[in-house]
Amino acid sequence: MTTTRSDVVPDSELATEQEYVTDLYRRLDAARDHAAHRLRQAITSPAVSPQDLQERDATVRFQSERVTALDAAEPGLVVGRIDRTEDGALYVGRIGLAADDATTDPALVDWRAPAARPFYTATPMHPLGIVRRRHIRTRGRTVTRIDDELIDAVTAADTDGLQITGEAALLAALGASRTGRMTDIVRTIQAEQDRIIRADANGVLVVQGGPGTGKTAVALHRAAYLLYTHRERLARRGLLVVGPTPTFLRYIADVLPSLGETGVLLSGLGQLRPGIDARAAESPQAAAVKGRLEMVEVLERAVRARQVVPQAPVQVVIDGTPLRLRPVDVARTGSAARRAARLHNLARAEFARRLVDLLAKRLAEKLGEGIDGARDLFGSDDLSSLRREVAGDPGVRALTQQLWPRLTPEGFLRELYADPAAIAAATPGWSEADRALLHRPAGDWTPADVPLLEEADELLGTDDSAERGRAGRDRRRRLAEAQATLDLLHGSRSTDLEDGEEGEVLSAGDLLTAERLADRQQELDLRTTAERAAADRTWTFGHVVVDEAQELSPMAWRLLVRRCPTRSMTVVGDVAQTGSLAGADRWAEVLDPHAQGLWRLEELTVNYRTPAEIMAVAADVLAAGGTGLTPPRSVREGGEPPWAARVGESDLAGRAAACAAEWNGHEGTLAVIVPPSRVAAVTAGLAAALPAVTSGPEADSAAGPVVLTPTEAKGLEFDSVLVVDPQGVLDEGVRGRNDLYVALTRATQRLGALTPGELPAELSRLA
Numbered sequence: 117m118t119t120t121r122s123d124v125v126p127d128s129e130l131a132t133e134q135e136y137v138t139d140l141y142r143r144l145d146a147a148r149d150h151a152a153h154r155l156r157q158a159i160t161s162p163a164v165s166p167q168d169l170q171e172r173d174a175t176v177r178f179q180s181e182r183v184t185a186l187d188a189a190e191p192g193l194v195v196g197r198i199d200r201t202e203d204g205a206l207y208v209g210r211i212g213l214a215a216d217d218a219t220t221d222p223a224l225v226d227w228r229a230p231a232a233r234p235f236y237t238a239t240p241m242h243p244l245g246i247v248r249r250r251h252i253r254t255r256g257r258t259v260t261r262i263d264d265e266l267i268d269a270v271t272a273a274d275t276d277g278l279q280i281t282g283e284a285a286l287l288a289a290l291g292a293s294r295t296g297r298m299t300d301i302v303r304t305i306q307a308e309q310d311r312i313i314r315a316d317a318n319g320v321l322v323v324q325g326g327p328g329t330g331k332t333a334v335a336l337h338r339a340a341y342l343l344y345t346h347r348e349r350l351a352r353r354g355l356l357v358v359g360p361t362p363t364f365l366r367y368i369a370d371v372l373p374s375l376g377e378t379g380v381l382l383s384g385l386g387q388l389r390p391g392i393d394a395r396a397a398e399s400p401q402a403a404a405v406k407g408r409l410e411m412v413e414v415l416e417r418a419v420r421a422r423q424v425v426p427q428a429p430v431q432v433v434i435d436g437t438p439l440r441l442r443p444v445d446v447a448r449t450g451s452a453a454r455r456a457a458r459l460h461n462l463a464r465a466e467f468a469r470r471l472v473d474l475l476a477k478r479l480a481e482k483l484g485e486g487i488d489g490a491r492d493l494f495g496s497d498d499l500s501s502l503r504r505e506v507a508g509d510p511g512v513r514a515l516t517q518q519l520w521p522r523l524t525p526e527g528f529l530r531e532l533y534a535d536p537a538a539i540a541a542a543t544p545g546w547s548e549a550d551r552a553l554l555h556r557p558a559g560d561w562t563p564a565d566v567p568l569l570e571e572a573d574e575l576l577g578t579d580d581s582a583e584r585g586r587a588g589r590d591r592r593r594r595l596a597e598a599q600a601t602l603d604l605l606h607g608s609r610s611t612d613l614e615d616g617e618e619g620e621v622l623s624a625g626d627l628l629t630a631e632r633l634a635d636r637q638q639e640l641d642l643r644t645t646a647e648r649a650a651a652d653r654t655w656t657f658g659h660v661v662v663d664e665a666q667e668l669s670p671m672a673w674r675l676l677v678r679r680c681p682t683r684s685m686t687v688v689g690d691v692a693q694t695g696s697l698a699g700a701d702r703w704a705e706v707l708d709p710h711a712q713g714l715w716r717l718e719e720l721t722v723n724y725r726t727p728a729e730i731m732a733v734a735a736d737v738l739a740a741g742g743t744g745l746t747p748p749r750s751v752r753e754g755g756e757p758p759w760a761a762r763v764g765e766s767d768l769a770g771r772a773a774a775c776a777a778e779w780n781g782h783e784g785t786l787a788v789i790v791p792p793s794r795v796a797a798v799t800a801g802l803a804a805a806l807p808a809v810t811s812g813p814e815a816d817s818a819a820g821p822v823v824l825t826p827t828e829a830k831g832l833e834f835d836s837v838l839v840v841d842p843q844g845v846l847d848e849g850v851r852g853r854n855d856l857y858v859a860l861t862r863a864t865q866r867l868g869a870l871t872p873g874e875l876p877a878e879l880s881r882l883a
Contacts (some may be wrong), residue, residue, distance in 0.1 A: 407669020
């Protein structure tokens with residue numbers, strides 16, 4: 117596995133590196149003090165004009181982010197150094213720090229900079245102009261260890277095909293106990309990972325990677341790299357990271373802040389619609405039906421069905437005068453409204469206006485003969501008054517709402533779900549079984565509902581004419597108040613104290629107009645880009661990262677593409693781990709409908725997490741699934757062989773608790789993975805024996821042992837994993853072998869299984 121020769125480093129070298137690292141921390145402190153000083157200056161500086169306010173707020177945001185980034189760089193500031201054949205040594209770290217001489221190399225180069233790339237990618241076959249790579253490990257500000265790799269052709273043959281750089285640093289990181297939170301991999305990025313991290317931002321980059329290949333870490337470091345490389349664009353439009361579960365989002369939450377990036381929005385699919393936290397459960401079959409692209413047409417039909425043409429004439433009485441509307445009148449009015457505006461609520465405003473015009477004309481005809489030409493009994497003022505009377509009539513308003521109701525996405529979808537007849541009308545050709553999956557009474561929203569709510573929003577639109585009217589009136593009010601204030605100010609015009617020009621004194625009115633004063637009274641938006649994006653459903657991001665992307669339905673992809681119309685995305689996942697009916701068997705089937713010709717595939721093939729003994733067990737499950745996929749190759753062996761034990765049904769929860777209690781004595785994290793039907797019993801058993809046991813969406817491995825289903829365990833890793841009832845995992849999962857594959861590959865140190873019956877044939881290695 118070794119690709120480079122490692123040299124023993126003398127103590128004098130350690131002292132030399134300590135001296136340099138100490139100087140780097142001095143520079144870090146100075147940069148942080150400078151940024152903090154600039155931040156204090158900006159906060160306390162006076163701002164007279166709106167432009168001054170905007171510049172001040174931009175400076176506050178920039179310097180705040182700078183202080184945050186410098187604080188984040190404190191632990192593990194220095195990663196290492198490369199000794200180049202021509203230009204000497206170059207130190208690589210979490211951030212860049214300038215040298216005293218601007219003409220020389222920086223004192224520390226950011227790991228994302230092009231100059232740092234050889235640190236991660238140089239090999240004896242491709243030395244990239246370096247002769248040595250040095251890994252520097254620190255604790256606090258003290259250098260504790262140095263590992264050197266000599267990059268030369270002599271060692272090029274010393275390899276068995278695995279291109280591992282920084283082997284000592286990598287294995288030390290892999291062997292360390294987990295904390296329940298993902299950490300960055302700046303020190304241990306491998307060449308195949310680095311290639312993906314630095315790939316072009318255009319189009320959709322799909323990263324297919326088996327368990328333990330580091331695809332999540334790669335995706336997050338790619339986000340940090342893109343924010344570094346395209347800072348201006350992404351700072352303006354923002355970057356979105358979408359994860360599968362709340363537990364997963366907590367697990368990865370510290371990675372980007374540790375890299376100095378805080379302006380990123382992390383969200384689950386169920387939280388992408390402002391004001392909604394969709395976490396309710398539903399059957400996999402219902403979620404799959406909602407995830408079909410056919411639902412676009414279903415919603416279109418359902419919206420059109422709310423634009424009613426009555427079967428018989430309708431009578432409305434205005435001020436005691438009965439008026440008759442024929443179905444053809446309503447149909448023509450509706451057609452004209454749809455031609456004027458495509459979206460339902462916008463067309464409704466046009467429908468209401470045309471209906472009022474029609475009824476006003478009919479009313480005028482009832483009240484007097486002829487409303488055209490010189491013989492009109494009604495002048496233009498009379499007609500306007502008549503229209504206002506018709507528009508304000510409660511009966512007309514009720515009729516408008518009946519024929520063309522104003523709809524909200526939430527109300528529209530709830531009413532559709534609750535009405536079997538409406539579902540049937542919107543789903544021609546569907547089976548009764550599929551229709552039944554859509555039918556439900558009002559309840560909490562599920563993640564699969566969110567793409568449908570967003571699609572409904574696109575079909576309905578928002579009639580914001582009233583809001584724009586209020587904004588205009590507010591603007592005029594502020595201008596009037598500002599002008600009145602200036603008029604009342606003493607000396608609102610210049611005053612001559614003496615006869616000469618030198619006696620003229622300028623006043624507030626000479627320096628400040630009513631418009632500028634009104635602008636100063638308007639509250640400025642000081643939220644971060646991520647905060648503004650989270651509150652705006654129409655926000656489009658500069659880049660989107662999707663983790664466990666194989667689980668997303670076609671409708672979910674439609675939502676994400678709408679949020680990122682440029683298709684600048686990083687999509688990571690493993691189709692061998694797909695657990696949902698709506699998920700992907702092949703990347704092409706979910707991406708071609710939205711980004712055909714705009715996506716490309718990269719693969720990660722090395723398993724850095726799972727010991728070879730555990731991966732061999734999981735590989736049998738993968739082979740039995742018939743996917744044809746090859747499991748990733750593990751770089752290390754574990755110290756403890758995986759095992760299985762048969763336990764009576766009545767003793768299962770107790771034995772799981774006893775095993776968990778024993779393993780909980782080890783350093784690191786612990787997960788008990790069970791089929792959904794056993795979550796409650798196993799959680800209760802563990803809670804009786806151990807403190808701080810959590811499960812479900814609130815599971816937090818940083819706080820103690822967790823009980824999870826395979827779906828909830830996706831993307832996570834633990835030092836110890838106990839799988840309870842593997843046959844139940846196979847039976848209860850809609851893609852049972854995929855779920856069992858996920859469960860087995862979460863462990864980094866030890867794996868055990870408890871079964872109340874015979875072990876599944878796929879686990880014969882454990883028998």
